Amino acid sequence: MAGAEVPDIVIGRLPIYLRALNLLYEAGQEFTSSQELGQKLGIGSAQIRKDLSHFGEFGKQGTGYEINYLREQISKILHVDRDWAVALVGFGDLGQAIAHYGGFASKGFHIEAIFDNDPAKIGQETNGKIVHDIKSLAQVINQLKIKMAIIAVPASVAQSVSDLLIEAGVKAILNYAPITLTVPEKIQVQYIDPVVHLQRMTYYLV
Amino acid sequence: MAGAEVPDIVIGRLPIYLRALNLLYEAGQEFTSSQELGQKLGIGSAQIRKDLSHFGEFGKQGTGYEINYLREQISKILHVDRDWAVALVGFGDLGQAIAHYGGFASKGFHIEAIFDNDPAKIGQETNGKIVHDIKSLAQVINQLKIKMAIIAVPASVAQSVSDLLIEAGVKAILNYAPITLTVPEKIQVQYIDPVVHLQRMTYYLV
DNA sequence: TAGATTGTTAATCGATTAACAATC
DNA sequence: TAGATTGTTAATCGATTAACAATC
Numbered sequence: 001m002a003g004a005e006v007p008d009i010v011i012g013r014l015p016i017y018l019r020a021l022n023l024l025y026e027a028g029q030e031f032t033s034s035q036e037l038g039q040k041l042g043i044g045s046a047q048i049r050k051d052l053s054h055f056g057e058f059g060k061q062g063t064g065y066e067i068n069y070l071r072e073q074i075s076k077i078l079h080v081d082r083d084w085a086v087a088l089v090g091f092g093d094l095g096q097a098i099a100h101y102g103g104f105a106s107k108g109f110h111i112e113a114i115f116d117n118d119p120a121k122i123g124q125e126t127n128g129k130i131v132h133d134i135k136s137l138a139q140v141i142n143q144l145k146i147k148m149a150i151i152a153v154p155a156s157v158a159q160s161v162s163d164l165l166i167e168a169g170v171k172a173i174l175n176y177a178p179i180t181l182t183v184p185e186k187i188q189v190q191y192i193d194p195v196v197h198l199q200r201m202t203y204y205l206v
Numbered sequence: 207m208a209g210a211e212v213p214d215i216v217i218g219r220l221p222i223y224l225r226a227l228n229l230l231y232e233a234g235q236e237f238t239s240s241q242e243l244g245q246k247l248g249i250g251s252a253q254i255r256k257d258l259s260h261f262g263e264f265g266k267q268g269t270g271y272e273i274n275y276l277r278e279q280i281s282k283i284l285h286v287d288r289d290w291a292v293a294l295v296g297f298g299d300l301g302q303a304i305a306h307y308g309g310f311a312s313k314g315f316h317i318e319a320i321f322d323n324d325p326a327k328i329g330q331e332t333n334g335k336i337v338h339d340i341k342s343l344a345q346v347i348n349q350l351k352i353k354m355a356i357i358a359v360p361a362s363v364a365q366s367v368s369d370l371l372i373e374a375g376v377k378a379i380l381n382y383a384p385i386t387l388t389v390p391e392k393i394q395v396q397y398i399d400p401v402v403h404l405q406r407m408t409y410y411l412v
Numbered sequence: 413t414a415g416a417t418t419g420t421t422a423a424t425c426g427a428t429t430a431a432c433a434a435t436c
Numbered sequence: 437t438a439g440a441t442t443g444t445t446a447a448t449c450g451a452t453t454a455a456c457a458a459t460c
Contacts, residue, residue, distance in 0.1 A: 009451075015405035019384055023361075033417065041386050045417090046453055053419055061418040062460040079408040086404075097303035098400075103384065107401045147411055148404065155229075172407035174400060178225055178309065180247050188410050190403035194304075194380060195313045197396035198292075198354065199221035201378035202285040204394050205353055215427075239441065251441090252429055259443055267442040268436040 006054045013051055014074055016041060021071040033064035083108045087141055087170065089161050090152035091116040091124070091131050094176055098152055099126045109148070113140050134164075141168040148172045155179040212260045219257055220280055222247060227277040239270035289314045293347055293376065295367050296358035297322040297330070297337050300382060304358055305332045315354070319346050340370075347374040354378045361385040 020040055024032055034045035034052075041048075052058055052070075055077050059065040075081040086104070088095055088111050098104075099111060115134045116122060124131045132140055141149075149170045153161050158177030165173060172188040175181055178196070181189055226246055230238055240251035240258075247254075258264055258276075261283050265271045281287040292310070294301055294317050304310075305317060321340045322328060330337045338346055347355075355376045359367050364383030371379060378394040381387055384402070387395055 007451075011409050012406050014409075015402040016386065018405070019399070019402065020386065023385065035417080040388070042388075044453065046455090047451090049417090049419060050452080057419065059418055060460055061458070062416045064417060077409065078405050079411065080405050084404070084408060093303050093306045097299050100299045101400075103401055104404075107405075109401065109404050148407065150400075171411055172404075174403050174407070179229065180222065180226065182246070182248075188407040190406055192398055192400060192403060193225070194307075194356075194398060195309055195315065196221040196225065197380050197398060198290070198310075198315050198378075199224070199284050199286050199313075200218050200396055201354065201380070201394040202290060203217050203220075203283065205285065205377055213427075241441080250429065252431090253427090255441090255443060256428080263443065265442050266436055267434070268440045270441060 010051045010054055011078075013043075014078055017048065017051075018071055018074045018078065018080075021067055021074070025067050025071060029067055031064050032067050032070075034059070036064075080108055083110055084148055085110055085112040085144055085146045087111070087113045087115065087137075087144075087146045087149040087165070088152065089115045089134065089137070089149060089165070090176075091118070091121045092152065095152040096126070098150060098176075099129070111150075112144050112146060115140075134161075137164055138168040141165070141170060146170065149174070151175045151177055153177060216257045216260055217284075219249075219253075220284055223254065223257075224277055224280045224284065224286075227273055227280070231273050231277060235273055237270050238273050238276075240265070242270075286314055289316055290354055291316055291318040291350055291352045293317070293319045293321065293343075293350075293352045293355040293371070294358065295321045295340065295343070295355060295371070296382075297324070297327045298358065301358040302332070304356060304382075305335070317356075318350055318352060321346075340367075343370055344374040347371070347376060352376065355380070357381045357383055359383060 017037065020037060034048040038045040038048050058070050058073055086109050088098060091114055099114060104111065111129060114126065114129050114131045115137050116131050117134045121131050122133045147170060149165045151158055151161055151173060155177045158175060158179050159181060162173060162181045162183060166183060166187055174190050174192065176192050178193045183189055223243065226243060240254040244251040244254050264276050264279055292315050294304060297320055305320060310317065317335060320332065320335055320337045321343050322337050323340045327337050328339045353376060355371045357364055357367055357379060361383045364381060364385050365387060368379060368387045368389060372389060372393055379387065380396050380398065382398050384399045389395055
């Protein structure tokens, strides 16, 4: 049933479903079931069916889901059936690794602008993209109409970079800096902090 | 009340609390309250108090929490009041960025062994650690009694690397490969896939 | 037809939140 | 003392799960 508000937690699982479907597709499989998918993901089959039911009916009784059709549909739902321009702020070790990572472009996320404040890095080129002075951030992001950004700067300056980005029109931020950002309500933020993930596991290790 | 089972979701928030407390501590602040902390993290104050109440009483009515005391206590709860040896598998762009990242060691996570299967990489040195042939993985991990590992290899080989690690005695895996791993029940796994995070945001962008 | 699997309902389970007595 | 804030209870809210009619 479309129209009603879909819980964030459901949206959060769709990329995981999509990833698994892509994998099955690339392996040449044509059909799958909520049971098979659930088993691969460590999730209950009922949950997968319930999640999908928020958006429509994608399967057939008796046969399950056509993999290619379902991944197309989920891609549309998530709006990843198109290309997205992404800004990258910070060109240190991490920023450079992000810029070199091939996994973004193949999924439609294109790093169209890179920024740093280090004169030694400004002007460097990667994948045909030049590292801009962070002073020109607003201008470049405005011009390219960029809505998504990746923050890969030290924690001490992440909040001010976030403010700059939002001021420039960015609506979604993937933040690698180990700090919780304060942003306006409508701005999307996702966090990647490997230390947090490690610390979530040590609790369970004796 | 200690003893009862603490929900995973509560454990998952503790590293976030700890990160915020460390920040306040470094800023020289001595006391905080559940309200202040909640505001900084975008979380309700009641939730923070409830979460902490699973482990004991750490605050004082009227004055709140002593920051240094609370961060020490949370560190103990999470078992991050000690050093952890970590293995890193994969020394490509991402693996190298991880190996160079200073944020791990400062939090007690020390990369004590690095593995790759590329002859060109085996033998290279980083931070005094030599890149080992992945064939020696079991032996090295056994010898160093390593319980945690980071996977930074292509998705196509991540599952087999995971199997190897677990066979060698690893109990917790931070997986950067874009694939859900199948592991025995007691093994901890955390995932970092930046594409998944980006895809969780595009849904909300128009 | 027989077997399989969907989409959905209703029940269960668990997490969040509001409220407040206790007390620093 | 007055003000602030804890830890905890109970109520609310929301998510997961089991079960099954529908149907391919």
